[in-house]
Each structure stands twice: as structure tokens, then as C-alpha cells.
Amino acid sequence: MAVYERAWRPYAGAVTPVRGRFLVVTRYALAEAFSSRLFTAFYAACFLPSLLGLFLIYISHNLGLLEQLGLTRELMGGLTLTFFRILFLWQAVPAFFLMAILAPSLIAPDLANSALPLYLSRPIDRRDYVLGKLAVLFLVVSPPTWVMGLALFLLQASEEGAGWGLRNWRIALAYVVGHLVWIVVISLLGLAISAWVRFRPAALGALFALLFVLSAFGSAINGITGTSIGDVAHLIRAIASVVQHLFGAPTSSGMPVLVNWCTLAAVALLSVLVLYRKLRAHEVVR
Amino acid sequence: MNPDTISLRDASKFYGEVLGVNRITLDLKPGLTGLVGPNGSGKSTLMHLLTGLLRPTRGEVSVLGVPPADAERLFRIVGYCTQYDSFPAGATGLSFLRHALALHGQAAAEAEKRSWEMLAAVGLTDSARRRIAGYSKGMRQRIKLAHALCHSPRVLVLDEPLNGLDPMGRAEMIHLFQELAAEGRFVIVSSHILHEVDAICDAVVMVHGGSVVAEGQIRAVRGEITSQPIQVLVRCDRPQAIAARAFTLDHVVEAKLVDDGASVLIRTRDADAFYASLTDMIIESGVTVETVLPADESVDAVYGYLIGQPGVPT
Numbered sequence: 355m356a357v358y359e360r361a362w363r364p365y366a367g368a369v370t371p372v373r374g375r376f377l378v379v380t381r382y383a384l385a386e387a388f389s390s391r392l393f394t395a396f397y398a399a400c401f402l403p404s405l406l407g408l409f410l411i412y413i414s415h416n417l418g419l420l421e422q423l424g425l426t427r428e429l430m431g432g433l434t435l436t437f438f439r440i441l442f443l444w445q446a447v448p449a450f451f452l453m454a455i456l457a458p459s460l461i462a463p464d465l466a467n468s469a470l471p472l473y474l475s476r477p478i479d480r481r482d483y484v485l486g487k488l489a490v491l492f493l494v495v496s497p498p499t500w501v502m503g504l505a506l507f508l509l510q511a512s513e514e515g516a517g518w519g520l521r522n523w524r525i526a527l528a529y530v531v532g533h534l535v536w537i538v539v540i541s542l543l544g545l546a547i548s549a550w551v552r553f554r555p556a557a558l559g560a561l562f563a564l565l566f567v568l569s570a571f572g573s574a575i576n577g578i579t580g581t582s583i584g585d586v587a588h589l590i591r592a593i594a595s596v597v598q599h600l601f602g603a604p605t606s607s608g609m610p611v612l613v614n615w616c617t618l619a620a621v622a623l624l625s626v627l628v629l630y631r632k633l634r635a636h637e638v639v640r
Numbered sequence: 641m642n643p644d645t646i647s648l649r650d651a652s653k654f655y656g657e658v659l660g661v662n663r664i665t666l667d668l669k670p671g672l673t674g675l676v677g678p679n680g681s682g683k684s685t686l687m688h689l690l691t692g693l694l695r696p697t698r699g700e701v702s703v704l705g706v707p708p709a710d711a712e713r714l715f716r717i718v719g720y721c722t723q724y725d726s727f728p729a730g731a732t733g734l735s736f737l738r739h740a741l742a743l744h745g746q747a748a749a750e751a752e753k754r755s756w757e758m759l760a761a762v763g764l765t766d767s768a769r770r771r772i773a774g775y776s777k778g779m780r781q782r783i784k785l786a787h788a789l790c791h792s793p794r795v796l797v798l799d800e801p802l803n804g805l806d807p808m809g810r811a812e813m814i815h816l817f818q819e820l821a822a823e824g825r826f827v828i829v830s831s832h833i834l835h836e837v838d839a840i841c842d843a844v845v846m847v848h849g850g851s852v853v854a855e856g857q858i859r860a861v862r863g864e865i866t867s868q869p870i871q872v873l874v875r876c877d878r879p880q881a882i883a884a885r886a887f888t889l890d891h892v893v894e895a896k897l898v899d900d901g902a903s904v905l906i907r908t909r910d911a912d913a914f915y916a917s918l919t920d921m922i923i924e925s926g927v928t929v930e931t932v933l934p935a936d937e938s939v940d941a942v943y944g945y946l947i948g949q950p951g952v953p954t
């Protein structure tokens with residue numbers, strides 16, 4: 355019989371708090387994402403709409419420059435709801451492409467390489483893993499969307515003086531809540547699809563296809579029934595209507611906003627369920 | 641549950657209607673334990689149960705008193721090496737280990753230092769900054785082992801860790817396993833290569849059809865198989881003389897001269913009685929004995945007796 359001394363010593367140093375451990379997944383995924391120059395260049399381009407908005411806000415409050423350009427304060431004075439709604443759209447479209455590119459690259463390679471057991475045989479669980487990957491999308495997409503939007507709103511409010519910000523509080527609400535809803539829904543959908551198909555290019559294609567198929571399906575139902583019932587499945591219209599409602603503008607959906615919220619919640623919930631089913635440390639082949 | 645052993649109590653795992661493992665009760669102690677069985681026998685399921693990657697459908701699992709559901713506590717004491725060549729895309733050897741240590745909560749400087757130590761331990765210092773995708777099979781096995789070991793776990797669960805290693809690499813790894821076991825760790829190694837398990841392990845767990853068919857030290861397991869006579873090989877200058885005398889003993893069922901002309905293989909139902917008589921036989925016949933070896937106290941032979949598949953299962 356072998357005799358073993360207990361010479362083994364565990365690691366006795368300090369450790370980081372467990373609650374924030376998912377950020378390790380985020381940190382490494384971020385580094386991997388920005389190792390691509392093409393992605394980094396596209397990311398920089400996503401700030402252009404916001405920078406253009408910044409320029410317009412600046413110029414509209416610089417009377418000297420307006421005079422030199424031969425413009426009037428009235429011409430540039432229309433930086434109100436419409437300006438911010440258009441800017442929102444210009445931010446949201448590149449943000450969608452950003453998420454569509456990034457989300458499939460976060461999970462699909464890990465699953466394709468059977469790397470999930472490596473994560474899950476560490477002190478993190480599936481929830482931390484998904485949270486870590488979601489945090490990547492949140493951290494990447496937030497700056498060119500709601501962070502810049504809120505900054506522009508605050509700049510405009512400070513330039514216009516007291517009262518403007520309070521009168522137009524819905525703009526700030528729409529930027530923060532609207533973009534966050536956009537980020538959460540598309541991120542979860544992108545992660546779920548990539549967990550399902552496990553192949554990055556296919557996941558990217560499937561994300562686009564699903565959005566278009568759902569929208570086309572919704573429109574077809576509307577056309578056949580002559581009602582707006584198909585808007586329940588129309589994901590793009592649901593998001594648009596929610597954002598329009600947040601801005602206090604008329605919505606493009608024929609369904610009440612609550613139904614649009616329910617559509618988005620259902621898509622998010624289904625995505626979470628798919629992630630729960632597909633992200634397993636161990637796959638059983640029957 | 642005992643905080644000094646790895647315990648499974650009536651643990652079963654079913655994948656729907658498919659059986660993974662069935663009603664396994666085990667107590668593993670420190671040292672090198674070999675987990676052997678053919679493909680689909682339930683070895684990997686058993687390892688996944690021990691590492692919390694699977695939850696038992698029924699029964700209980702405890703690793704040094706820690707339930708596998710408690711990932712934070714469990715993975716402080718458990719290191720797992722998967723049999724798959726699975727790595728995060730784009731990882732280098734160094735980043736792979738740093739990442740693992742960061743997930744364990746180690747600060748960046750500490751993780752960096754420990755990563756280099758582990759890379760040195762498995763002989764991959766020169767390849768630390770190369771992408772793992774470019775590593776050879778043997779290098780990938782070694783980085784996986786470093787990954788399992790880097791946080792200094794007391795329990796190491798290694799799924800087919802010797803696959804793909806060249807003879808030199810195997811010898812180095814086996815030496816490392818023995819060193820780790822000698823420190824009082826639990827080193828659980830699964831393998832198809834029975835003679836290797838036989839050579840390195842203190843105890844074995846034999847799995848077949850999702851059930852444990854035997855466990856313990858191989859000699860003790862062999863002693864329990866009373867239906868099969870024990871084989872003893874006697875190498876001497878006059879094997880015929882030993883064979884003739886062996887035939888006079890009631891418990892000897894066969895004495896076979898080996899083709900080399902210098903050995904006789906005795907099959908007996910009572911090994912202790914045979915060993916007791918052997919001294920007398922040697923003295924009375926005046927032969928010069930070179931070696932006396934148990935011929936079937938090996939994992940290979942025991943496995944064959946228990947499962948009915950002599951030879952190495954693959």
C-alpha cells in the first residue's frame with residue numbers, strides 16, 4: 355500500500371469577489387473581439403452619427419459660426435424631438451450590425467470547439483457565462499448608442515438653458531430605455547441563435563433571416579386578415595413602436611404598445627430558454 | 641458525507657431513457673485511481689458527476705464533503721482535464737492559463753506568475769505565446785493538464801490524459817501524476833490502456849454498462865474472483881520438476897510448461913496454499929528459481945475475467 359504525506363497546499367492568496375467573476379469572461383471576449391482591425395474600424399464608424407449630432411448641436415448654438423456660414427439661428431434651431439428621433443435611428447441601425455457581427459462570435463466558437471466544459475469546470479456557472487457574454491455586447495454597444503445619446507441630450511439641455519431638459523425628458527428616457535431594450539433583445543436573440551447553430555456565419559445569416567421572416571410573417575398575417583394582429587410577430591415593428599412610444603410620438607404598430615412590449619419580452623424569454631437548453635457542459639448523443 | 645474522501649452513494653444518471661451510470665456507490669481515497677472501461681461504459685459520465693458538470697438523476701455525490709452543485713467551493717479543490725481538444729478560439733498557452741486563474745479569482749500578477757510556473761512544469765515555456773491551435777497533440781494534452789492543475793486543486797480528474805502523447809511524453813506525465821499523488825492528492829485517471837493503468841495506479845475502478853464491476857487495489861480485486869484459478873508463473877532452470885510436484889497438490893488445476901522452456905505456469909484455486917507449498921517444492925526438487933510472478937494480477941486480466949472480454953478493450 356502506498357503511503358501519502360499530505361504535502362499538497364491549496365492556493366491561499368487573495369481572490370476577487372465571486373459576484374463579479376463573470377467579468378473575466380467579458381474581459382477576454384472583449385480582447386478577442388477587438389483583436390480584429392476590421393471590427394475595430396467598424397466600431398469607430400458607429401460613432402459617426404453621434405459625432406454628426408454633436409457637430410449639429412454645437413453649430414446651432416454658435417452664433418458667430420452660423421453667421422460666418424451664412425446660416426440663421428432659426429434654421430438650426432429645430433433640434434427638437436424629430437432631430438433626436440432621427441439620430442436614434444442612425445445610432446440603432448449600426449448598433450444592430452454591431453450586435454449581429456459580435457453576438458455569434460461570442461458563443462458559437464466555444465460550442466464548436468467543445469470549450470464549454472472548460473468554463474464550467476471553473477467557479478462560474480451557465481448564468482455567469484451568459485452574463486459575461488451579454489456584458490460584452492452591453493459594453494460594446496452602449497457607448498455609440500445610449501451613452502452618446504444621453505451625452506448629446508445633456509449638451510443640448512445645457513446649451514438651451516433651464517427648462518429644456520425638463521420639458522423634453524422623454525428624449526433622455528427614449529435614448530436610455532429604447533437602446534437598452536434594443537441591445538438586450540437583439541443580444542439575447544443573437545446569442546441564442548449562435549448557441550443553436552454553432553457556426554458563426556450561419557448564425558449571422560440566421561439572425562437576419564429570423565428578423566425578416568418574423569416581420570414578413572407578421573405583415574402577411576396583417577394582409578390576410580386585414581387587421582394588425584400580425585404585428586404581434588413583427589419584431590422590428592414592435593421595437594420601433596416601443597421606441598416611438600417612449601419618445602411620445604405616434605406608434606407605427608396597429609397593436610397597443612403593451613402588446614409590443616410583450617412581443618419583445620417573449621423573444622427575450624425564448625432566447626433565454628434556448629440558451630438554457632443549448633449551453634450545457636456535456637452533450638449527450640443518443 | 642466524509643470530508644476526506646470522494647463519495648458516490650447510489651448515484652445514477654439517465655439521459656432520458658438512456659443509462660449513463662446506474663446506482664454507483666464508491667469511496668475514493670488519495671492517490672492514483674484508474675478508471676477503466678470500454679467506450680460507452682460510463683467513465684466520462686462518472687467523471688462529469690464528480691466534477692459537477694452533470695447532476696445525478698438519483699443518489700448523492702460528495703467531493704471531500706462538498707456537493708458538486710456548489711461550483712465555487714468545488715472548483716477550488718477540483719481540477720478537470722477533458723478528453724476533448726477543446727480550447728477557446730484564439731487562445732495562447734499563456735492566455736489560456738491566465739484566463740482560468742482569473743476565473744478562480746486570482747489577481748492579474750498572481751495569475752501571470754502561476755501561469756508561467758505551470759507552463760514550466762509541463763515543459764511549454766517556449767511555446768507560451770503561441771496559439772494553442774498550432775500546438776501538437778502532445779502539447780495540447782500538456783496544456784490541458786496545466787489548465788487542470790494551475791489553481792492547485794486537491795482532486796484531479798483527468799479524462800484520457802495520456803492520449804496522443806509519445807512514449808517520452810507519457811513517461812513524463814506518469815511521473816508527474818505520481819508526484820501529485822505522492823503529495824496526498826486524489827488523481828483520478830481514465831484510460832483505455834489497461835497495462836498503463838496497471839503500472840501507475842494504486843487502485844482501479846472498473847466500469848461496464850454504467851455499473852462499477854470492481855474497485856480497489858488490483859490484487860485484492862483479483863483475490864475476490866474465486867471462480868477463476870489464480871495463475872502463477874515460476875521461472876526456473878527445471879520447470880518440469882516444479883510442474884510434476886505441483887500436480888500432486890489438490891488446489892492446482894493446471895501446470896503448463898511455457899514455450900520458452902524456462903518457465904511453468906501454474907493455475908491454482910488457492911494461491912496462499914500454493915505459495916506456502918512452493919518453498920517445499922523448491923527445496924525438495926533442488927531447482928534454481930529465478931522469479932515467481934502472479935501472472936493474472938493485472939487490470940487487463942481482471943477486466944477480462946469480470947467482463948468476459950479478455951484482452952485490452954478499445
